[in-house]
Amino acid sequence: MTSTADPASTDDSRAVPVTAGIVCALVGFTSSFAIVLAGLQSVGADRDQSASGLLVVSLLSGAGILWLALRHRVPITLAWSTPGAALLITTGEVDGGWPAAVGAFAVTGLLIAASGVWTQLADLVRRIPPVVAQAMLAGILLPLCTAPVPALREEPWAVAPVLLTWLALVRFTPRWAVPAAFVAAAVVIAVDLVSSGATVPVGDLAPQLTWTTPAWTTQALVGLAIPLFVVTMASQNIAGVAVMQSFGYRVPWRETMAVTGLGTVLGAGSGGHAVNLSAISAALAAGPDAGPDPSRRWIAAVSDGVTFLVLGLASAALATLVALAPAGVVQAVAAVALLGAFVGALGAALADPQTRTVAATTFVVAGSGIAFAGVGSAFWALVVGIAVHLVLRPRSR
Known part of the structure; x- marks a missing residue:
């Protein structure tokens, strides 16, 4: 006796991972693209250059996902380095x-x-x-998470809707709280444009890559490249591997690092700061939300990659939207997007009572924003934290 699969059941099994991948891309993109734009502009990019950076990391992430997922049939997802973009904001313009x-x-x-x-x-x-x-990560994120507080005092009409929308959604659907906050910010920007009578040139909405010839300075390498590498590896790549392992998947480490690393090199001239494994959003494509059959969840990664390619085409329009935002609106969206990462990093840092002095010292240095010898606080937080750890660690008999 033979049996045939229920067509409706088959269609549903295909639709679930596809939908999960689209959700993964939408949540990841809308939750942090403003941080990427702000980070690139903080280190000296103009609006066109920052839009180019957002475009290239989106395209490289989507292409890398498609290569790895189709080749290995594993739900590997890539993204830009959100902690790295936060680092750019706190680092500011470097020498050169x-x-x-x-x-x-x-x-x-x-x-x-x-x-x-x-x-x-x-x-x-x-x-x-x-x-x-x-x-160190918590200290980097601290000033970004506190930015809406003074902004709320200065521009309450613009900032309050973003924060209240996020608060209302985080109670019932936390996954969509940050995207909803972005939608609220877009409404605020639209109202401000209508009331001021400003117009947006159509040419500013077309995506385009802008090339910049790289230069190298010691201060930029020590104060930006090394901390960006450490933050991206520790908070994204290594954490992403752990997330995938928790769902029973093995990440092809060498090939994934080649794809993300060489992709970052390829995109650097167009403003891309870093491409890496997804960490937080990886669970959306590798977990049960992507379907009950783990062997078919790679379809969610493919869907995520295609969606990233499509979303990247909106980079110029999003950069224009951010540029027209009233003061404090973008900072509010960035703050609620980074709050979860801040809480997680700070909680992990203070979890062990025996190392809280090390954590507090590192956190204070990173959050101070101090620059010494032209090198930003993230690097010095790393140096000071390791030094304090070596001094205070228990000595073996």
């Missing part, structure tokens, strides 16, 4: 300006690719005490 920042992006990509071939380099990142890495 935007070309030197582009050069630092390229060096970061080379280091990521090298970590796939020379595993000792990845092991070196893993040997950084987790309490130091987490506290």
